[in-house]
Amino acid sequence: MPGIAEYLILGAILFALGLVGFLSRRNLIVIFLSTEVMFQGVVINAVAFARLHHHIDGQAFALFQLVIAAVEAGLALGMIVLLYRRRGTLDSEAWSLMRG
Amino acid sequence: MTPTTAHLLYLIFALGGVGIYLLLPKAGRSQALAGAVIGVISVAGLLTVLAARVILPDATTVYFYLFATIAVLAAARVITHPKPVYCALYFVLVVIAVAALLVLQRAEFLAVALVMIYAGAILVTYLFVIMLAYQGGSPVYDRRSREPLLAVLAGFVLMAAVAGRAEDLPQPASPPTVAVPTADAQDAASQLHDSNTGAIGAAVMTKYVVALEIAGVLLLVAMVGAIAMSRKKVPVERFAAPVRPIGQVGREVEPY
Amino acid sequence: MSIETLKICGIVILLAPLAGAVLAGALGPVKLHGRSHWPAILGVAAAFIAAIVLFGQVRSAPAGETAAAVSVYEWITNGTDAAFTVDFLIDPLTAIMLLTVTGISLLVVIYSRDYMREHGSPLRGYERFFAFLALFVFSMCALVLSGNFLLLYLGWEAVGLCSYLLIGFYYGRPAAAAAAKKAFLVNRVGDFGFGLGILLIYFTFGTLEYGLVFQMVQEGMTGVGDALTNGRITTIALLLLCGACGKSAQLPLHVWLPDAMEGPSPVSALIHAATMVTAGVYMIARCGAIFTASPIAMTAVAIVGGITALFAATIALAQTDMKRILAYSTISQLGYMVLGVGVYAADSAIFHLFTHAFFKALLFLAAGSVMHAMGGIIDIRQFGGLRKILPWTFLTFMAGSLALAGFPLLSGFFSKDEIIHHALTVHPVLGVLGLVTALLTAFYTFRMVFLAFYGPQRVPEGVHPHESGKWMLVPLVILSIGAIGAGYVNIEATGRSFHHFLAPVFEHTFAAASPAHAAAHGVAATAHAGFWTEYGLMIISGGLAIVGILAAYILYMRQDWLPGLIRASAPRSYRTLWNKYYFDEVYDAGVVEPARQTAHVCVGLDDYLIDGLLWLVTAIVRGIGLLLRPFQSGMLQGYALSMVAGIAIIVLLVFWA
Structure with missing residues (x-):
């Protein structure tokens, strides 16, 4: 029976992989996809803690996580479409107006 | 966990970090093969280390390690694949x-x-946007990564x-199959009911x-925002009311 | 004499010329223009009248009460003990000096009205001249009136400043600007010693008031009650002598005075003949207590004076510029005055100062008149026989020359004679030097007269000579009356009134020390020598003057091939005299060049070291900026990376530390 530790390690691994993807890929879509991978790690952690404490709160939290993820995906994709229309490219390096 | x-x-x-670093799309010769090998080795090592503590594996443990492996490998592929469509599909696997x-x-x-929300809704939307912004071929931003070393290191x-x-x-005592009544009587709603759905529903x-x-x-709000963001701007003049000079008589003509 | 009257006189003497200067300088360029001489003339005239009143007050004071310290106001104070006041010391010496200064200044200012009209420079030359001249009168009067060393030093520096401003009056000419700089810098060297002397006085005695300092010196005590050492007082006296050498153009700081002739002739007459250069002599006479307390210093003073007198006279033999000859003559006569003070004959020195002011100012103003007529040329080789063309100038020039040469019965004769007499008593060698110098003085003076005014009439190309106007001639005539008759105030027949007038000033210092000194040297010292000794000396010095005049007559009027022969037979000596013993060249190589090299080094230090440090500071800032700039790339993922790195570090610290 895998204990809490294994689930937490798995959650950390998924979160970290998503983080690496967010930081290093240049395609705007893949960046947000990596964000979703981070969400998966968080969901695993939340549910694992729910099981640890014998509460349903963790799962409720994970449910609201899903809502947030959906909202974020919708808005992010809308923005990606806008940005693509502006510059004609999906490159994140095209947007460095805040430099200096 | 012992120190060793x-x-x-x-x-x-x-x-694993080395493997991911080698797998990330970079300029020059692709080291994906080496990265893949190293990555698989590290996952195997992880499994060995973690599973070695289990004396008698039961079904739950086996399934856990199986799906965990799939999840990790698929997530690694999500972040390292050069083509965004493949990233989305690997994400479905995750x-x-x-x-x-x-x-x-x-x-x-x-x-x-x-499954419903992600694989059903979000991923479909992603694929739509990928198709919308299709650039053809392999653009430069898919072939190269930003600061892969630093990112891998930090992550x-x-x-x-x-x-x-x-x-x-601490470990949980035993896997709870039925609700274990808690001491807190006011927390009755958060106890596990017969079914998981019922329990979540009651809590929520x-x-x-x-x-x-x-x-x-x-x-x-998100829906309204998404619609407002992506709408095309329409010039206002088309809907402006016609200015009628004082004293002029005659039939009004619609502007459009 | 009433203190109130003295105070008012002193304030008028100071402030009237100052007001004249300010008015001429401020209103001259805008309103007065050609009438700018009026504020200066009126101011100096008011000062002259006040000086006469002051003189009357001092003269009528009963014996024993001839000195008065008049305090005007407290200037600097630190609240408890140290206080510096503006106060006057009014005694017979002050009165004589003030009369001389204001009187000669008034005549010079009147003379300048006509002279500067033609010889002014552009850029408000006319107004500028009178403003500076009146400012000079104020400074000189402050110097003379002062009752403490601080005000003396202030007046000292102020006259140096006015001298610089007026020498460099024609500042468009590089020679004039260089001469002004030279005068100021050489004076600075002397003033440095002078300032050190004053500081040492304050350090030793704790006060700068004349009365207190002289009293302490005579008691032999310092300000804190210790005994005054010989070394200390000698040091103070020698440092003060340093200042006198600078201001009065004695060896080795005499080099500025001949070059100062670049200024207009009235300036040369007033500042570099009659008043400013005598400030050194005045100062030594005033600080008699300090000097007489140190026999070594007195000997030094006498030697400096005597050698300078002879040295300058020899140089004057070979010069051809009329104003330069007069300048070296001034140095030589100042040497006489310093020699006089050095041989305990301070009253004789002041008497010579008095008469010298008349005839030297007269000579310079007359030279200015010649220059005026000759269109700015003053080289005596270029004109001749001006006797008929400029009659009045010739007559007054002749009067001044006779007085300078010490022709019997003129003023210079009496004053010079006394100094030589005292010198022979105290330092016989210096007395003989004085006699030789007198001979040379007569010779070169009349060389100048014969070359310029006698002989065939020669005038430079394109010049139409004309006699000067009334405004220039009247002061000349007045000064020649003084040059002829000023000596008579001090002869036996009038009861030696000059010396008697000054006696109270020196009776405790020079007069008292002289017998002691003479006793130590085993020579009988008397204020009035025996009949034959004194009159014998008069005959000898008068005879020397006549011999010198005759020699010049023979060499330049009769056998005028003789000077050429002398020049050819001793070329090296002639060249040395012509080049002023190469003093300027030695100073240039030994002092000016090292200073210039040091300046180059400093410029290099400034450019590389100091500016380099500044550059380093800016380079550090720029470097930090360069390092930090990539962090603001504008890339979202870069910022996210920084954030993650921070979180990783924090997590590490929290979980692992």
Whole structure:
């Protein structure tokens, strides 16, 4: 029976992989996809803690996580479409107006 | 976790970092093969280290490690594949593996909800946008990464820091199959009911009803925002009322 | 004499010329223009009248009460003990000096009205001249009136400043600007020693008031009650002598005075003949107590004076510029005055100062008149026989020359004679030097007269000579009356009134020390020598003057091939005299060049070291900026990376530390 530790390690691994993807890929879509991978790690952690404490709160939290993820995906994709229309490219390096 | 196990874990994490670094799209010759090999080795090592503590594997453990492996490998492929469509598809795989893991933890409602929302809605939307912004061929931003070394370093150090301490938490006594009544009588709503769905529903509808409402508003706002963002701007003059000089008589003509 | 009257006189003497200067300088360029001389003339005239009143007050004071310290106001104070006041010391010496200064200044200012009209420079030359001249009168009067060393030093520096401003009056000419700089810098060297002397006085005695200091010196005590050492007082006296050498153009700081002739002739007459250069002599006479307390210093003073007198006279033999000859003559006569003070004959020195002011100012103003007529040329080789063309100038010039040469019965004769007499008593060698110098003085003076005014009439090309106007001639005539008759105030027949007038000033210092000194040297010292000794000396010095005049007559009027022969037979000596013993060249190589090299080094230090340090500071800032700039790339993922790195470090610290 895998204990809490294994689930937490798995959650950390998924979160970290998503983080690496967010930081290093240049395609705007893949960046947000990596964000979703981070969400998966968080969901695993939340549910694992729910099981640890014998509460349903963790799962409720994970449910609201899903809502947030959906909202974020919708808005992010809308923005990606806008940005693509502006510059004609999906490159994140095209947007460095805040430099200096 | 004994210290030696911890050190082994760090070593495996380091190895995994090297593998991810080699797999990330870079200029020059692709080192994906080497990266893949190293990555698989590290995952195998992880499994060995973690599973070695289990004396008698039962079905739950086996399934856990199986789906965990799938999830990790698919997630690695999500972030390292040069083509965005493949990233999305690998992500579907991640979602399914995570759903399986949730089922293993008796969170069936959440598992199904995950599959429905992610694989059903979000991923489809992603694929639509990928098609919308199709650039053809392999553009430069897919072939190269930004600062792969620093990103891998930062991410894996964080991971090792968090994961290395995961053992400090106490184990649950036994997998709860039925609700274990808690001492807190006011927390009756949060006890596990007959079914997982029922339990979540009871919790959300009573204890977290405000959050539920706010979540609904959030979704509405997001919908309105997405529509407002992506609409084309229409010149205002087409709808402006005609200016009629004082004293002029005659038939009004529609502007359009 | 009433203190109130003295105070009012003193304030008028100071402030009237100052007001004239300010008015001429401020209103001259805008309103007065050609009438700018009026504020200066009126101011100096008011000062002259006040000086006469002051003189009357001092003269009528009963014996024993001839000195008065008049305090005007407290200037600097630190609240408890140290206080510096503006106060006057009014005694017979002050009165004589003030009369001389204001009187000669008034005549010079009147003379300048016509002279500067034609010889002014552009850029408000006319107004500028009178403003500076009146400012000079104020400074000189402050110097003379002062009752403490601080005000003396202030007046000292102020006259140096006015001298610089007026020498460099024609500042468009590089020679004039260089001469002004030279005067100021050489004076600075002397003033440095002078300032050190004053500081040492304050350090030793704790006060700068004349009365207190002289009293302490005579008692042999310092300000804190210790005994005054010989070394200390000698040091103070020698440092003060340093200042006198600078201001009065004695060896080795005499080099500025001949070059100062670049200024207009009235300036040369007033500042570099009659008043400013005598400030050194005045100062030594005033600080008699300090000097007489140190026999070594007195010997030094006498030697400096005597050698300078002879040295300058020899140089004057070979010069051809009329104003330069007069300048070296001034140095030589100042040497006489310093020699006089050095041989305990301070009253004789002041008497010579008095008469010298008349005839030297007269000579310079007359030279200015010649220059005026000759269109700015003053080289005596270029004109001749001006006797008929400029009659009045010739007559007054002749009067001044006779007085300078010490022709019997003129003023210079009496004053010079006394100094030589005292010198022979105290330092016989210096007395003989004085006699030789007198001979040379007569010779070169009349060389100048014969070459310029006698002989065939020669005038430079294109010049139409004309006699000067009334405004220039009247002061000349007045000064020649003084040059002829000023000596008579001090002869036996009038009861030696000059010396008697000054006696109270020196009776405790020079007069008292002289017998002691003479006793130590085993020579009988008397204020009035025996009949034959004194009159014998008069005959000898008068005879020397006549011999010198005759020699010049023979060499330049009769056998005028003789000077050429002398020049050819001793070329090296002639060249040395012509080049002023190469003093300027030695100073240039030994002092000016090292200073210039040091300046180059400093410029290099400034450019590389100091500016380099500044550059380093800016380079550090720029470097830090360069390092930090990539962090603001504008790339979202870069910022996210920084955040993650921070979180990783924090997590590490929290979980692992």
